[in-house]
Amino acid sequence: MRSEVTEGQTITISCTVESFPQSTLTLMRINTNNQAEIIPEENLYSRPINSLYHTFTVTSADAGWYVCRAQNTEGSKNSKQKELVVKYKPRKTSISVSGSSDNQVKVGGSLTLTCDTDANPAPTTYSWSRSKNQQTDSWWKNTNRRELSLTIQRADEACYRCSSSNLIGGGDKSQPVCIQVLSCL
Structure with a gap:
């Protein structure tokens, strides 16, 4: 039960x-x-x-x-025994980065950002935004995937944030993760 x-x-x-x-x-x-x-x-x-x-x-x-x-x-x-299942909106949201250990990547390189959160039930929607020079630009993405895969271009140098939502509600945004794009010599 x-x-x-x-x-x-x-x-x-x-x-x-x-x-x-x-x-x-x-x-x-x-x-x-x-x-x-x-x-x-x-x-x-x-x-x-x-x-x-x-x-x-x-x-x-x-x-x-x-x-x-x-x-x-x-x-x-x-x-x-009776099981008590507690549902709650996403929390403790953070971004993990794969493809770079120091958040620096060359133009043409690949980078994957993963939105990690604690939620029950699991999030159904993830939102990504980026900002440059502390200004949020018009780039944002809503998706049902927690990963954001990028093939790096110069314009991708920015700070990224994610948030998620589930059937209970929307969670807080993550702290920003800033990506530095390195020029090829």
Whole structure:
């Protein structure tokens, strides 16, 4: 079972058990390392008996599998795990460069810029822009590919930025990556 939510939503996870004698309930999240993290009691509400509720505003760190454990003098039992999938717009956007280790390339050379970002779901659109002398020129490109491949011409000497968007929204622009075009001798 899985539930999908958007980062920033307020949700409630509840656990209920029928038992005699009364059970102590524990809510746990299974993290990415497959370790159980117990949700602290100060974040839980226990009413009525044999029930607990955890209400919180979701961040991407809350994604994972949740399970409740009921324990009494007769033993303990875990509920079925339920997956919480957290969707969020692109963030931590940056550009990586291949084809040059120092962002310098000769005319006629090849260069690939890759727009890297953290997003769920994955971006559907990438936007590229370039600026020269701190002036954004009319060059920009919207694409569904995260790579921008260039066969370098003199006019390609500029600072490039990328951004992306997914079904949740648009992300921030990357820091600029400046390319220096070297003349052939």
